[in-house]
Amino acid sequence: xxxxxxxxxxxxxxxxxxxxxxxxxxxxxxxxxxxxxxxxxxxxxxxxxxxxxxxxxxxxxxxxxxxxxxxxxxxxxxxxxxxxxxxxxxxxxxxxxxxxxxxxxxxxxxxxxxxxxxxxxxxxxxxxxxxxxxxxxxxxxxxxxxxxxxxxxxxxxxxxxxxxxxxxxxxxxxxxxxxxxxxxxxxxxxxxxxxxxxxxxxxxxxxxxxxxxxxxxxxxxxxxxxxxxxxxxxxxxxxxxxxxxxxxxxxxxxxxxxxxxxxxxx
Numbered sequence: 001x002x003x004x005x006x007x008x009x010x011x012x013x014x015x016x017x018x019x020x021x022x023x024x025x026x027x028x029x030x031x032x033x034x035x036x037x038x039x040x041x042x043x044x045x046x047x048x049x050x051x052x053x054x055x056x057x058x059x060x061x062x063x064x065x066x067x068x069x070x071x072x073x074x075x076x077x078x079x080x081x082x083x084x085x086x087x088x089x090x091x092x093x094x095x096x097x098x099x100x101x102x103x104x105x106x107x108x109x110x111x112x113x114x115x116x117x118x119x120x121x122x123x124x125x126x127x128x129x130x131x132x133x134x135x136x137x138x139x140x141x142x143x144x145x146x147x148x149x150x151x152x153x154x155x156x157x158x159x160x161x162x163x164x165x166x167x168x169x170x171x172x173x174x175x176x177x178x179x180x181x182x183x184x185x186x187x188x189x190x191x192x193x194x195x196x197x198x199x200x201x202x203x204x205x206x207x208x209x210x211x212x213x214x215x216x217x218x219x220x221x222x223x224x225x226x227x228x229x230x231x232x233x234x235x236x237x238x239x240x241x242x243x244x245x246x247x248x249x250x251x252x253x254x255x256x257x258x259x260x261x262x263x264x265x266x
Contacts, residue, residue: 005166006028007062010023010060012058023223028200032198034215035203035216051169052074097155100155150181153177153185157188166198171202172203186208206238
């Protein structure tokens, strides 16, 4: 297996007296989809905010391409190739696709005071890049707000890839989508993986994670509950862990032990 492009070792994050993450270690590899699973409050959001430079760990190490790093902002992480696509997508609904695609990084033509937005080039690049990802765009002037949730997610993913992402972090991209739109997004996650990106797919839905995932990390209460390769775990077991199966097993054992102690006492 190749060396991990991104790694955290024994990371702990405190917010005052609140422990958001405790002794979390994880590795993320290029050309793989790592699914970061957990219920609300498990620590998923805190971990990805550390990965993309919003927060710095209180304790532990953060390594990118084998070297210790410290990102003080999301821009610093993005400049190194770590792109995060949040649920709100950072897209402006009333703007057309091509304007959203290049928002903040517009191609220009001309020189000096005569520089201006190269609109034709922007539209051509958008068509080419989306087509290369298998996205058929009828009109680059179409407002993003008129597109489906799956199509908007696909545009955000394609934009991150075009601007040189090496690691693509997707924060609950299928959470608010129907079955068909979720399947579209999962398709483009696989396409991103095949391009050699390390994809970190944050979700609380094992049914979405298992078909595309190569590696599964389950968080609970700020700790790593389980870390499996796909060949090491079945979907039913993954769902059982997500549903608190291990806690239920331990509770059942405690009850059986208590019943035996009562029998012996009698």
